[in-house]
Amino acid sequence: MSKGAISQFLEKYYLHFNSAALVDAxxxxxxxLQDGSKMMITLAGAMxxxxxxxxxxxxxxxxxVQIISCTGANLEEDVMNLVAHSHYERLPHYRDLTAQDEWDLLERGLNRVTDTAIPEEEAFRRIQQxxxxxxxxxxxxGERYFPHxxxxxxxLSGALEEYYEIDIxxxxxxxxxxxxxxxxxxxxxxxxMGNIFASYVLKGELKASTMKSGIEYMTFLADWYTENSExxxxxxxxxxxxAGDFPICVVPMLYQDMERTDTPFWSYFCQISDSTTSYGSYSGAVPNEKITWGKLDKDTPKFVIESDATIVAPLIFAYLLDM
Incomplete structure (x- = not known):
């Protein structure tokens, strides 16, 4: 399939620096994907x-994409947007809000994420019940499941259908x-939702073990990676x-701790980030640092796009979709 207007625009004008890194990535x-590899996408922040x-x-x-790693916030906030979108409030002048303005939002049941206020009653409580x-x-x-x-x-139960406020x-x-x-x-x-679940455990209405744990996520990922990395x-x-630090470690865990020396490294790496390398953050580390941790090979294609993910990710996805 030929590329659409967005992809053509990127190829024509995104030629240097972060824009070129975007196209290369x-x-x-x-x-x-063309070579038969699978892809994990990780979602952090308020995407x-x-x-x-x-x-x-x-x-x-x-x-x-064949597997996703995301924070608990991203897991639930997509569903919250699905059932309560009309009750959200956009705050374009969020940088000018005073402490009193923020308190007023709290009293109205609005939880702010940068320029967007999430309505507690319509979003959290609709899902909770x-x-x-x-x-x-x-x-x-006697069943146990993962959060997702x-x-x-x-x-899939259809219990939320009456609340849908965006196109499914x-x-x-x-x-x-x-x-x-x-x-x-x-x-x-x-x-x-994690906090809500914990409150029911504290009240004695649920057992913590009903929710599968992070260690079980890692062991699941180890099996999935082994079965899909050919x-x-x-x-x-x-x-x-x-969301990124947890799953990328499955490779050195399998290779070093399980001593499965035939475990392949991640075959591609790209990070959209605005984190600064010199602060010692894992998120700010250049990809080559991950070679020393046994996560990436010296020949793994590596890309870093130092920019806003809300700008970059949709453009890359548009390219993949031939838009």
Whole structure:
């Protein structure tokens, strides 16, 4: 298929510096898929609240990604946007908000993420009443699931349909649920739904063991990586943090700790980041540093795009979709 207008624009005008890195990374991603490799995409930051689902859902539907790692916030905030979008408030002058302005938002039940305020009652509580029933039903049946599996069950049950406020095709979580796409959600406890689940454990209404753990996510990922790495698996990291740091470690864990010396390195690496290398952050580390940790090979194609993921990711996805 020939490339569309967006892709042609990128190839014509994005020729140097971060713009060139964007095009190189997109072409490298495309080559990975053409060569039969699989791809992991990791989501950190508030990408779901930034409505990345409008294009990411199509990336999922078109099989441009085979496994996702995301934070608990991204897992739930796509669903929150699905059921409460009309109640969100955009705050374009968020830099000018005073402490009193922020307090007023709190009293109105609005939780701010940069320029977007998420409505607690319509977003969190609409999901809570249904997800808690699914948690309790699973526990009563002696079943245990991962956080994303519970969300898949919720979406596919139809329980939220009456609340839909955006086109379902713009929800990346719904697209993932339809495909039962493999996923890891490290540090899920650091999310609103994680906090809510913990509150039910504290009240004695749920057992912590009903929710599968982060260690179980890692062992699942180890098996998945081993079974799917024959032609390579690429790593496309949006932002930094645990969504990227957790899954990339599966390779040195298998190679060093499990002593499976035939474990292949990640076959492609790209990170969209604005983190600064000199501060000692994992997110700011240049890809070559990952060679010393046994994550990337010296010949792994490596790309870093130092820019805003809300600008860069949709452009790369558009390129992959021939838009």
């Amino acid at each position: 997109a072409k490298g991603y495309e080559k990975q 779901s609240t930034a409505e990345l689902g409008k294009i990411f859902a199509e990336v999922i539907r078109k099989d441009k 249904h997800i808690v029933k699914i948690w309790k039903d699973a526990e009563a049946a 599996e519970f969300m898949y069950k919720l979406l 095709k713009d929800s990346w979580m719904y697209a993932a649920a339809e495909k039962n796409l493999p996923m890891v959600v490290p540090g899920w406890e650091d999310s609103t 032609n390579g698996i690429g790593f496309f990291q949006i932002g930094g943090g645990i």
